[in-house]
Amino acid sequence: xxxxxxxxxxxxxxxxxxxxxxxxxxxxxxxxxxxxxxxxxxxxxxxxxxxxxxxxxxxxxxxxxxxxxxxxxxxxxxxxxxxxxxxxxxxxxxxxxxxxxxxxxxxxxxxxxxxxxxxxxxxxxxxxxxxxxxxxxxxxxxxxxxxxxxxxxxxxxxxxxxxxxxxxxxxxxxxxxxxxxxxxxxxxxxxxxxxxxxxxxxxxxxxxxxxxxxxxxxxxxxxxxxxxxxxxxxxxxxxxxxxxxxxxxxxxxxxx
Ligand code: 6GU
Numbered sequence: 367x368x369x370x371x372x373x374x375x376x377x378x379x380x381x382x383x384x385x386x387x388x389x390x391x392x393x394x395x396x397x398x399x400x401x402x403x404x405x406x407x408x409x410x411x412x413x414x415x416x417x418x419x420x421x422x423x424x425x426x427x428x429x430x431x432x433x434x435x436x437x438x439x440x441x442x443x444x445x446x447x448x449x450x451x452x453x454x455x456x457x458x459x460x461x462x463x464x465x466x467x468x469x470x471x472x473x474x475x476x477x478x479x480x481x482x483x484x485x486x487x488x489x490x491x492x493x494x495x496x497x498x499x500x501x502x503x504x505x506x507x508x509x510x511x512x513x514x515x516x517x518x519x520x521x522x523x524x525x526x527x528x529x530x531x532x533x534x535x536x537x538x539x540x541x542x543x544x545x546x547x548x549x550x551x552x553x554x555x556x557x558x559x560x561x562x563x564x565x566x567x568x569x570x571x572x573x574x575x576x577x578x579x580x581x582x583x584x585x586x587x588x589x590x591x592x593x594x595x596x597x598x599x600x601x602x603x604x605x606x607x608x609x610x611x612x613x614x615x616x617x618x619x620x621x622x
């Protein structure tokens with residue numbers, strides 16, 4: 367799969383592609399990428415890429431000509447072309463799944479107040495927002511998309527990791543522990559150490575339900591609750607729900 371990122375600040379994006387799991391995926395040929403500096407497609411002496419908004423209003427807009435040429439060269443709109451903008455459709459795991467099926471993806475990062483609408487109308491296929499807050503520019507949003515998408519490609523990370531994580535089953539992930547079993551004064555819950563896989567699975571499901579109920583109650587629907595879950599939901603409610611972070615204090619050795 368190839369990502370083509372159009373940006374005025376390729377340096378912001380480059381480090382992301384050159385480190386860690388992404389670096390390995392690129393080296394292994396699973397992922398390819400191209401960083402396009404939109405300014406390279408400006409033809410005037412000052413390589414101007416922005417201008418004032420017709421009709422008035424604060425800030426500058428990205429002007430159409432350099433963007434149009436850069437997007438043409440990237441294959442847009444025949445290639446799926448995402449404009450990252452706070453006024454787009456809200457990104458989620460289902461969109462990441464769908465986009466991970468594409469062999470080529472162009473992502474346009476805006477700066478300033480946005481881009482001329484004619485570019486969106488003629489070259490962009492999807493407008494996507496990563497959440498209900500405003501970022502100063504699209505580069506970080508573009509990296510959020512790339513990260514959520516590329517890790518779903520075969521061979522990038524293990525299928526088992528994908529199955530267990532938050533959202534893949536519609537519930538938030540349960541708490542996890544590693545050695546040592548007793549850290550400072552805080553013990554890993556006995557059931558997690560018990561080796562009883564049925565008991566562990568039950569504890570994990572219950573913890574997932576408790577956490578989802580506390581943080582994201584709108585995610586709890588009949589179709590993501592397994593049949594054994596209704597009793598657990600009752601137990602969660604009767605048992606006082608989820609322990610907020612910071613509720614376990616040093617000196618206490620039992621946090622179950
Ligand atoms: Cl995709 N871009 C910008 N600039 N701000 C955002 C966003 C995107 N999603 C949420 N806020």
